[in-house]
Amino acid sequence: MTMPVLEIRGVTKAFDDKPVLQGIDLKVEEHTAVVMIGASGSGKSSLLRCINLLVDIDDGDILLDGEVVTDPTVDPQRVRRSLAMVFQHFNLFPHVRVLDQITLAPIKAHGIPKDEAVEEGRALLARFGLADRERDYPDQLSGGQQQRVALIRAIATRPRALLLDEITSALDPELVGEVLEVVRELKEGGMTMLIATHEMAFARDVADEVCFLHQGRVVERGLGRQMIEDPQEPETQKFLARMLATRAV
Amino acid sequence: MSAEPISRREVRAAARRRSDRRNALIAAVSTIVVIGGGVLLLTTRQGWPVVQETFFSPEAFRTSFPDILRGFWIDVKLFLAVEVLVLIASLGVAVLRSTRAPALFPFRLLAAVSTDLFRGIPTILVVYLIGFGIPALALPGVPNDPIILAAFALTLSYTAYVSEVFRAGIDSVHPGQRGAALAVGLSRAQAMRFVILPQAVRNVIPPLLNDFISLQKDVALVSVLGIVEAFRVAQIDAASTFNYTPLLAAASLYVIVTVPLSLFLDRMQKRDRGRRRLEEARR
Numbered sequence: 001m002t003m004p005v006l007e008i009r010g011v012t013k014a015f016d017d018k019p020v021l022q023g024i025d026l027k028v029e030e031h032t033a034v035v036m037i038g039a040s041g042s043g044k045s046s047l048l049r050c051i052n053l054l055v056d057i058d059d060g061d062i063l064l065d066g067e068v069v070t071d072p073t074v075d076p077q078r079v080r081r082s083l084a085m086v087f088q089h090f091n092l093f094p095h096v097r098v099l100d101q102i103t104l105a106p107i108k109a110h111g112i113p114k115d116e117a118v119e120e121g122r123a124l125l126a127r128f129g130l131a132d133r134e135r136d137y138p139d140q141l142s143g144g145q146q147q148r149v150a151l152i153r154a155i156a157t158r159p160r161a162l163l164l165d166e167i168t169s170a171l172d173p174e175l176v177g178e179v180l181e182v183v184r185e186l187k188e189g190g191m192t193m194l195i196a197t198h199e200m201a202f203a204r205d206v207a208d209e210v211c212f213l214h215q216g217r218v219v220e221r222g223l224g225r226q227m228i229e230d231p232q233e234p235e236t237q238k239f240l241a242r243m244l245a246t247r248a249v
Numbered sequence: 250m251s252a253e254p255i256s257r258r259e260v261r262a263a264a265r266r267r268s269d270r271r272n273a274l275i276a277a278v279s280t281i282v283v284i285g286g287g288v289l290l291l292t293t294r295q296g297w298p299v300v301q302e303t304f305f306s307p308e309a310f311r312t313s314f315p316d317i318l319r320g321f322w323i324d325v326k327l328f329l330a331v332e333v334l335v336l337i338a339s340l341g342v343a344v345l346r347s348t349r350a351p352a353l354f355p356f357r358l359l360a361a362v363s364t365d366l367f368r369g370i371p372t373i374l375v376v377y378l379i380g381f382g383i384p385a386l387a388l389p390g391v392p393n394d395p396i397i398l399a400a401f402a403l404t405l406s407y408t409a410y411v412s413e414v415f416r417a418g419i420d421s422v423h424p425g426q427r428g429a430a431l432a433v434g435l436s437r438a439q440a441m442r443f444v445i446l447p448q449a450v451r452n453v454i455p456p457l458l459n460d461f462i463s464l465q466k467d468v469a470l471v472s473v474l475g476i477v478e479a480f481r482v483a484q485i486d487a488a489s490t491f492n493y494t495p496l497l498a499a500a501s502l503y504v505i506v507t508v509p510l511s512l513f514l515d516r517m518q519k520r521d522r523g524r525r526r527l528e529e530a531r532r
Binding site for chain 1 (some may be wrong): 433
């Protein structure tokens with residue numbers, strides 16, 4: 001078996017004695033998508049932030065391509081350069097135009113020549129239907145367009161894995177589709193992804209594996225369709241029943 | 250008899266126009282009565298000619314104004330130079346205080362202490378202390394020119410305020426921006442330079458200009474060092490003639506440079522408010 005791109009081993013994290021991760025184990029193989037579902041506060045977002053070293057973990061290990069990256073001796077910038085993250089609230093830079101938004105990291109953090117970065121940025125914008133928006137500022141775009149720009153910004157650095165933190169939760173319902181479409185396309189292109197989401201239909205369709213998190217633990221895991229349509233654990237069943245009551249799957 | 254059908258929209262617009270006209274009329278009448286009445290009251294008092302002669306004498310104005318204007322040129326040069334120095338120094342202090350490198354700890358400590366210190370000491374005391382204190386040391390290679398020492402003193406005093414303005418600006422940038430900057434692979438320094446500082450500076454332009462307005466008149470404090478700038482010239486003239494017109498002439502010069510800045514500031518804040526309202530409405 002090949003080495004997973006991401007491996008989480010017994011990771012724990014507490015904020016002020018309040019445990020948020022209580023021993024998470026998880027693997028993301030290359031070209032696969034692992035989707036985490038679970039109620040708000042179940043630890044999905046915290047785990048993603050720990051993987052990107054934006055938050056220090058308490059115990060356990062996180063491995064990227066077999067290397068333990070959670071040791072204090074590891075340069076976090078080097079790790080973050082091989083990962084990319086998209087946030088619930090986009091976090092685009094409001095003072096930066098769309099094209100520069102996408103080329104900033106390739107040029108400054110990866111040392112790619114400007115011409116090359118611009119050319120590649122334009123190609124990505126064209127591929128995702130935003131070619132006519134390269135001179136716009138974020139506040140001139142719709143929420144869906146902003147999140148698509150954030151996705152392009154994330155993949156412009158050619159990351160080993162993409163971390164998606166509830167990227168449709170802040171969007172109006174009619175804008176969710178266009179964003180998820182981009183993620184589906186990235187999946188087809190072979191992008192390795194770890195995704196936290198509340199979109200169950202999307203989880204079922206795109207995931208190679210779905211993990212249900214509850215109180216900082218993976219309570220159940222399985223193939224997308226089986227997990228969403230036929231969960232075994234009572235907590236999973238309760239959660240999915242609540243989700244089904246408010247949303248169409 | 251059937252009346253022309255009028256839409257409710259037209260009726261409301263007409264009512265609104267009537268009310269606008271009435272409000273404008275009331276404002277105009279009120280202004281004429283209050284201001285006009287005040288001026289009338291003042292100028293018909295028995296002592297008015299004395300007031301006019303003491304504060305608004307055209308002759309005293311003509312004799313002293315050229316010298317005051319020349320003195321004011323020193324003020325202008327001084328505040329322009331100090332503004333640039335303060336911008337650079339306070340940005341440096343603010344960024345320094347937000348770093349975390351252990352090697353920079355003593356500098357952070359120094360910056361924190363000097364900020365608190367110079368905010369606590371009256372500016373006039375700092376000017377006096379440096380303007381007279383440093384020449385008294387007679388150190389070789391240290392300038393004794395009172396204008397340079399005055400500029401140094403004002404820079405110290407104002408950097409303490411303005412660096413806090415910048416620091417507040419840095420704090421005002423949403424933490425998610427730093428997270429996003431780090432997540433795309435930028436270093437801490439790059440995140441500060443390309444993502445946080447541009448937003449921070451934009452956020453603090455109004456309070457920054459406010460401090461500069463205050464600096465543009467605080468330059469008069471350097472007169473305690475015997476620098477013959479506008480206020481000092483006016484003071485000398487007033488003292489020798491017992492006429493206070495020169496002081497008012499000097500005051501008007503300070504006003505002339507600060508008012509445009511105030512108006513610009515007002516306009517900018519209004520535009521900011523408008524933009525924020527627009528953003529909220531779009532949400």
